[in-house]
Amino acid sequence: MKRIGVIGGGQLALMMGSAAQKLSVELIVQTPNPNDPAVSIASNTIFAAVDDATATAELAKQCDVITFENEFIDIQALSKLATDKVCFRPRIEALSPLLDKYHQRCFLQDLGIPVPKFTLPESLFAVSSQTIQYTKITFPAVLKARRHGYDGQGTFIINDLTSLEKKLYQDPGKNHKNNLIESHFLLEEFIPFQKELAVVAARSTSGEISTFVVVETQQEQQVCRRVIAPADISLQIEKTIKDIACKVLDNLQVVGVFAIELFLTNSGEVLVNEIAPRTHNSGHFSIDACFTSQFEQHLRVVSDLPLGNVAMKIPCAIMVNLLGYETLKSNYSDKRSELAKIPGAHVHWYGKSESRPGRKLGHITVLFDKLNRDEAMTIANNIESIWYS
Numbered sequence: 001m002k003r004i005g006v007i008g009g010g011q012l013a014l015m016m017g018s019a020a021q022k023l024s025v026e027l028i029v030q031t032p033n034p035n036d037p038a039v040s041i042a043s044n045t046i047f048a049a050v051d052d053a054t055a056t057a058e059l060a061k062q063c064d065v066i067t068f069e070n071e072f073i074d075i076q077a078l079s080k081l082a083t084d085k086v087c088f089r090p091r092i093e094a095l096s097p098l099l100d101k102y103h104q105r106c107f108l109q110d111l112g113i114p115v116p117k118f119t120l121p122e123s124l125f126a127v128s129s130q131t132i133q134y135t136k137i138t139f140p141a142v143l144k145a146r147r148h149g150y151d152g153q154g155t156f157i158i159n160d161l162t163s164l165e166k167k168l169y170q171d172p173g174k175n176h177k178n179n180l181i182e183s184h185f186l187l188e189e190f191i192p193f194q195k196e197l198a199v200v201a202a203r204s205t206s207g208e209i210s211t212f213v214v215v216e217t218q219q220e221q222q223v224c225r226r227v228i229a230p231a232d233i234s235l236q237i238e239k240t241i242k243d244i245a246c247k248v249l250d251n252l253q254v255v256g257v258f259a260i261e262l263f264l265t266n267s268g269e270v271l272v273n274e275i276a277p278r279t280h281n282s283g284h285f286s287i288d289a290c291f292t293s294q295f296e297q298h299l300r301v302v303s304d305l306p307l308g309n310v311a312m313k314i315p316c317a318i319m320v321n322l323l324g325y326e327t328l329k330s331n332y333s334d335k336r337s338e339l340a341k342i343p344g345a346h347v348h349w350y351g352k353s354e355s356r357p358g359r360k361l362g363h364i365t366v367l368f369d370k371l372n373r374d375e376a377m378t379i380a381n382n383i384e385s386i387w388y389s
Contacts, residue, residue, distance in 0.1 A: 001028050002303045003043075005059040008050050008069025009036035011360065012276075012279050015287065017041030019296035026304055030059050037350045038069070039373040051076030060086040067256060067302050068278050069101050072148055087305050089302040090368040094252040098277050100146045105309055109211045110249060113244055114271045116142075116263070119187035121168055137279060140190040143167055147184070154223045157190065191271060193263040197231050198282035202297045203254045204307055210297070211242045212290065212310045217261065217282050226380050227319040229285045229312065232373060233264065248275065257298040259283060281321070281360070286310070288346040288365045289317035316368040318376040320383045323351075326358035332361070338386050339364050342379065 002025050009031025020027050020041070029042040031051050039045050044062065048055030051074040060066060065087045075095060082092045097107040105118045121143070139250045143164065145154030159166045162174035168185065195221060201211040216231040217224050231238075245260055259280030263274040292300075292308025300308055322332075331349070340347050342364075349362040366379050 002065075003063045003359045004302060005027060005030065005056075005063035005066040005326060005364065006042075006069050007056060007066065008036065008060070009033075009038035009042070009045070010069055010332055011037050011352075013038035013069040014041055014350060015279075015284070015293075015348070016299060018093065019299050021295060022296065023299055023303065023305065025299050026064050027274050028059060035353050037352060040351060051077075051082060057081055057086075065089050065302050067298070068095075071095065071277060073099075074100060090252070090254045090256040090258075094254050095277050097252075097330055098275055100184075101144055101274070102146050102184075104275060105188070105317060107187065108248075108272055108275075111247060113247065114269060116188045116191050116271055116273070118186055121164070121185050121187045132235065138189065142188050142190050144186045144188070145184070146186050158187075166368065180233050183266075191263045192266055195264040196273070196282070197233065197241060197262045197264055197270075198259060199241050199245050199271065200280060200286070200294050200309060201242075201249055201264075202214075202257045202258045202284035202294075202301050203249040204301045205255050205304055207250070207253075208247055208307055209246050210307045210310050211245055212283060212286055213312060214238050214241050215282055215285065221358075222381070223321075223323065224281050225321055225323070225384075227282050227285055228373060228376060229289060229317045229319070237268075237270060244270070245283055255301055257283075257294055257301070281363075284348070284363050285317045285365050286317040289314055291368055312318070314367045314369060315371040316373070316376060317365055318368075318380050318382050319363055319365045320387075321388055322362040322364060324355035324361055325388055327354070327356045336362070336386055339383060342366060342383070344368060 004025055004027055006027055006029045009029045013029055014037035026043045026046045029038045029049055030046045046055050046059050067089050082088055096106045105115055108115050139159050141158045143156045156167055173308050177270050196217045197214055198217050199211055199214045201209060203209045213230040216228045218226040224340050237271050249258060258278050259276040259282055263271045263273055279294045279298055286293040289312050290310050291313055292310050297308055336347050339345060344367040346365045352361055355361055364383055
């Protein structure tokens with residue numbers, strides 16, 4: 001039996017569980033807390049932070065290959081472990097240009113892949129002991145933490161210079177040179193888009209690539225609320241997006257599943273927003289709607305198994321995230337029971353012990369026997385009225 005180490009024990013690792021059983025793969029998880037979701041499906045758990053490379057060295061002794069559930073890792077420390085005896089998939093070199101959002105933007109730009117205009121905020125200011133001079137930026141703009149931002153955390157819509165100063169400097173109006181926050185941000189143009197899109201793609205050890213259908217993602221406050229599969233886009237836009245995915249994965253020589261989030265602008269241009277070097281929220285629909293889920297596909301490629309068929313089994317699906325809206329210890333069993341009664345519904349619960357605003361507690365996917373986006377959105381609104389009532 002193949003033994004796969006997973007760095008991270010959240011819901012993405014949890015959802016590998018049923019795929020691991022199907023493929024007769026054993027999962028060993030490195031995660032800090034006994035109540036983390038994936039502990040329940042792991043054959044063994046090393047309780048340590050995901051950036052604890054010493055714990056990862058112990059994990060490697062129990063596994064044939066190590067993969068990642070999240071990217072909050074110490075990449076320099078892991079690079080020292082990445083020898084012939086410790087096999088990381090995707091490889092550490094494939095992760096290196098992606099974990100820092102500024103480096104990721106530069107990587108994509110060097111490949112000739114369109115991205116929003118971007119810069120480092122400090123390059124926009126002429127600093128003196130008393131004043132800060134504003135140059136060459138149009139508001140609104142988007143300020144992002146270069147590392148460790150997710151689910152809207154670390155991302156800010158900036159509408160004016162004063163707001164930008166408050167985010168960038170510990171003590172606005174004083175000596176900015178001495179008060180610049182060293183957490184490092186990326187500043188980029190705000191894109192007026194007609195749709196946000198995403199695609200999940202897998203690349204095998206032989207270099208074969210398969211892509212799931214392109215989906216539309218609907219965000220609120222930079223957190224994904226809904227995913228519609230397939231996206232309502234032209235064949236040419238779909239081809240452009242899948243070509244981008246292939247170019248990225250081939251250039252990095254990825255082995256594993258990556259997700260790419262994109263903007264479709266009002267002028268019809270496709271811009272890459274972000275790359276997630278792992279399974280992703282935009283691919284959760286695949287568990288119920290596709291012959292092979294993103295989680296099974298990921299385990300297949302990291303285990304040297306043939307790629308699965310990622311075609312959709314049905315014409316249309318919509319995935320709705322069940323987000324926390326209060327601070328409370330509850331499993332919301334009554335609401336989940338009500339949601340499960342919706343025709344075509346599949347409710348997935350992550351087993352987290354506490355709800356808090358914005359936290360992903362589960363998701364629901366509804367399958368449709370015909371392509372009807374109006375009906376899908378009506379069902380999504382019904383789901384949210386039940387969940388957030």
